[in-house]
Amino acid sequence: MGEPLKRRWRRLAAAALVTVPLAACGGQDDGGTPTINFYNPPVENMQTVIDTCNAAANGRYEIVYRVLPRGADDQRVQMVRRLAAEDDSMDVLGLDVTWTQEFAGANWIREWTGADAAEVRDGTLPGPLESATYEDKLYAAPNNTNVQLLWYRTDLVPNPPRTWDEMITQAQQLRSQGRPYQVITMGAQYEGLVVLYNTLVASAGGNILSADGRTAVLDDGAVRALDLLKRFATAGVTSPSFTNALEDPARLEFQGGNGAFQLNWPYVYPAMQAAAPDLARNVRWARYPGVDANTPSRVTIGGTNLAVSAYTRYPVESFEAARCLRNAENQKYAAINDGVPPTIESVYDAPEMAEAYPMKDVILEELQDASVRPLSPAYQNISTVMSATLSPPGDIDPDETAELLRKQIQDALESKGVLP
Template structure:
């Protein structure tokens, strides 16, 4: 994509691609240090969706306005766009997105569960019959646990923060999410390693035949096709389970946003190059070669998507009704206290955990006593 955009520029600019450490936290630390030093050598920044508000509030990235903003927003799904906004202004262009699905074994159940309660019942029936039954997902003290909690809260009709992102909004919806998380952890239906589970071990456990249900990202599908084709024939996908039977789930999205550095010596060219990197053609290339779902809705209609993403309609349905993580410059602080308070999930006392979450998240928003 970098080579293609450089060629299309016809000599007006050349993009130099600089990779960062593999871990997201290490990427952020490196960028933050360089931006704090007003490093002029970075023009386009690839930001995790949770960093946009932090970088915008620090005046490290430039607002997208005029025709640049119009082009970035045109045809782009609202959920990814929401992750790129701060104080109702656009500070990045969504490059790719991601959302978790429910993966289930058709040799064990005829139809996917619609709700969490139904999934618990189906898993218990399989267990009672001596069959593979486990519900596999991420429960370790890290960002994956925050994603799970945020999805449960949003699916219960609430949100972690209020509309202004300055006050904690957790109430009955938060209590419902905490009860469900505790029930999951103590159900006897999860892996013994649930409280230490992150994405790839969960994938591998399901891939080796260890679960009936898996809540994980779409990358598990091509991995399973390659490593366990026999099992893959019996695996299908569905929308994430509902908390309330009559309310569709709202699933937390991931992804990458492209921002322009406030210290770039070539901001106009940087906006142009960023738009090229995230255009429909290149989003399709990334989807097919990197396994990252597009943010431009029309790309899902491309014929190549049908083979690479047989689950694309479910992905798109979730993205049209997506949940974003709390949009606050203090997100790293908020994530730290949420994951610490919820770990281990089996030890959650819902009422006490709600009280602690409200207190600790508010302190995190005000940068009191938190080390991100």
């Protein structure tokens, strides 16, 4: 593959992706080779995967990469506007895992059925697969995924904490000794705070929505998660910037040396190796802390699903193209070259994965029992009210906040009110 893997990881972590402007879209109407427009976020080596699939198609169709804007909100807005206008130049869509329900509920994407669905289900990890379903039907093919890990300094903490209570206690002990002690993670009013809370809820055995996704329940586990989030925020172990922290500022703060622990995505490790090699030598990874000592955490997944537009002129070719783009070989290539963990479990056994992902066993362990964010076509509104109500975490009153969330989320589910 040319460039050594470690150097590639460092380059991916440090460099911004170059976004190719969207070209004029459209397929062939003159009987020539159909063009399959693939709308997807900017991924540095995606064109190589596309070239591989085009070669496999042997002239039956040609996939063209239509690069979406870098920001997730901008990506969604662009696709929603085109789909609402029934744009037939949209074929294969790269969706954030939280959008599948919304797009399926609006009838903007096609159900995966028959052999297409069977191929996607075969060997795909359960969490990513759950994120691709709507009303027990498959509407997308999980293409990549992700989970956060616990990163800890072995020069400060010989053994990683199993629970949040253990982590808070260890951090407080380090603070009393005048040593680096902070638990650094994302607490700003945005999706990252929702992810943090959702992981705590799932790890406590709780639920935000009912099983059918139509009722806001905020059960005992969800209330317990609110209590834990408040205790964490007020225990004197967070960074002063906790309530404003996003992923990359949290990464940089940990690299600065004040943190004993960091809860963040796997990309932080190669970035740390490149920017702070002395610190990186003392940093290891472990499973995200749980709520109870004898119950493993259930960590919220990220990632991208591939869907086929309801308005494509080439549904057969689009499903075939999507299957190729996310097959095991191409997922392995994307994992190694673009740092996106696979959704197909067998890919983790590939020998090349050991060097590219030294933490792959912990990633896979979390993925085998992962959690997903509330599955609802109204998720974007749910996320908005949750992030606003949970911020700042130090102001949470568990019972009162739970009651407020129940009302606000139920209103979001019923499309009541004007949400920010």
